[in-house]
Amino acid sequence: MTLFTKETEEVLRASGWSPGRQIDTGPWREALERNGFQWNAVADRFLMEFGGLVVDISGPGITSAREPFELDPMLADGEDDRFAEWADVIGESIAPVGELDSGRYFLGMSESGDLYLVADWLASFGKIPDALESLILGKSPVPVDAE
Structure with missing residues (x-):
């Protein structure tokens, strides 16, 4: 049994993922x-x-463009203040996990397992595995109300 749709699994495998993959974080x-x-x-x-994967996708998606992403948390180094500010808004820590659209946005994961687009605004892709499906298939994240 797989957690992903066939298309998502194919994209992840082409990017270097395999079930049970484990790297040192x-x-x-x-x-x-x-x-x-x-x-x-x-x-x-x-x-x-999933760390270290570079997913090189593009083109139209379901509700947004399919954009490349890289799962390397060091790409957000220097943005600790941005992550801390959004953590205060949602009431739990958000750890960096990578970037989306060649650095246009950062990706972060909360303690409760939501994958977030982190920028001057915050939006949730949901929890894994749905969040990776959304990223790969081009589903827009849901904006988080900052108030």
């Missing part, structure tokens, strides 16, 4: 915590399986 966690980021166990588990 320790160096990322240590570097980012030193630089002011909050880390959480959910982001750590996610990155153990």
Whole structure:
């Protein structure tokens, strides 16, 4: 049994993923915590399986364009204040997990497992596996009300 649709699984496999994949996230966690980021166990588990993937997609999607993304939390280094501000809004930490659209947006994961688009605004792709489906198939994230 797979967690993903056939198309999403094919894209992930072409990007280097396989079921049960495990990588060491320790160096990322240590570097980012030193630089002011909050880390959480959910982001750590996610990155153990999907960290390091570069998903090179483009074209029309279901409700938005399909955009490339890279799951490397170091790409958000220097943005700890942005992540902390949005964490205050939602009431839980958001750890960086990568970037979307060649650095136009950052990706972060909350303690409760929501995958967020992090920018001057915040939007949720939902929880894994649905969040990866949304990213790969081109489904718009749901904006978070900042008030």
